[in-house]
Amino acid sequence: xxxxxxxxxxxxxxxxxxxxxxxxxxxxxxxxxxxxxxxxxxxxxxxxxxxxxxxxxxxxxxxxxxxxxxxxxxxxxxxxxxxxxxxxxxxxxxxxxxxxxxxxxxxxxxxxxxxxxxxxxxxxxxxxxxxxxxxxxxx
Numbered sequence: 001x002x003x004x005x006x007x008x009x010x011x012x013x014x015x016x017x018x019x020x021x022x023x024x025x026x027x028x029x030x031x032x033x034x035x036x037x038x039x040x041x042x043x044x045x046x047x048x049x050x051x052x053x054x055x056x057x058x059x060x061x062x063x064x065x066x067x068x069x070x071x072x073x074x075x076x077x078x079x080x081x082x083x084x085x086x087x088x089x090x091x092x093x094x095x096x097x098x099x100x101x102x103x104x105x106x107x108x109x110x111x112x113x114x115x116x117x118x119x120x121x122x123x124x125x126x127x128x129x130x131x132x133x134x135x136x137x138x139x
Contacts, residue, residue, distance in 0.1 A: 016063075016064060016088065017062060019039075019088065020061075020087065021137070022060060023046075023055050023056065023058075024058060026078055028079050032074060033058060035070065037060060040059030040138065042057045042059070043055065046127060067093075071086075071093060071095055071100050075099065083118060083128070087137035094114045114128075
């Protein structure tokens with residue numbers, strides 16, 4: 001399955017959007033995928049966890065208007081030990097089950113706090129390349 005890349009646009013041109021990736025296997029409630037504009041798809045293994053099999057990565061976009069709602073829904077829909085991220089303009093929001101973190105590239109302490117929390121819930125450090133995700137949310 002291949003999805004064509006497109007951007008969310010409005011009557012006055014391109015709308016500023018948040019970009020992110022949802023791993024389908026990370027969701028307790030897959031209806032979250034229906035709430036975003038899917039713009040890409042890939043299948044791959046997770047770093048250091050090839051034994052878990054192939055994962056389905058959905059690249060998506062959403063508008064500023066849907067961001068807060070999406071963060072709350074993602075906190076609800078995620079399985080424990082997984083995360084979803086969204087990024088825009090040097091800001092990254094990392095969403096775990098019932099908790100999220102927001103930081104920019106200059107906020108190293110907040111970035112490390114999110115990473116430490118991820119490790120505490122079972123995410124492998126190599127699976128949290130937040131510095132790269134700040135540059136490219138589809139990384």
